[in-house]
Amino acid sequence: EAQVTQNPRYLITVTGKKLTVTCSQNMNHEYMSWYRQDPGLGLRQIYYSMNVEVTDKGDVPEGYKVSRKEKRNFPLILESPSPNQTSLYFCASRGLPETQYFGPGTRLLVL
């Protein structure tokens, strides 16, 4: 089954404690991206990757890092989380034409 998986699904942490949200896809897609979703603000892109070792900033990259060492994996790293990063996060991979497949989401609370 074609899918995008994310872990963990729920996470409560404290300010400044580094965390990583993993993302993996099994569709051999080259393009992957991370979004955050906040009430009233819709989905906003954090980072994207056009292929292995190629990543770039989206609309709201501050406070986040990513890496793309393998085609299937695209982890999101918060080096020093802050309360304003409390949000619902989605990883997505894209096939052609323009069909995006989203993961189930990670709900993050930073205290």
Next chain:
Amino acid sequence: DAKTTQPTSMDCAEGRAANLPCNHSTISGNEYVYWYRQIHSQGPQYIIHGLKNNETNEMASLIITEDRKSSTLILPHATLRDTAVYYCIVRVYFSGNTPLVFGKGTRLSVIA
């Protein structure tokens, strides 16, 4: 991406067909019509897409008018699990890095 207009909300009785309209009067010749939906707090789900011909898959049917200025997503036998926000998006075949932008969509409520 061309702008789309959708009704804010719709109701549908369980077991009946749900017909969700979308206007995209400024669509250009190389733009596709895509439909996604988001069930509460779940990841957005791709449903179907089309260029100019009607399309059908296991989830839904997409009817595009001949002038391509509007389309209708049809869920043939709506169930309670189809309650979600449905988004109509117009994009070219390959948009590079342009992020996918979801508008306000149509909130479909399927009622028992």
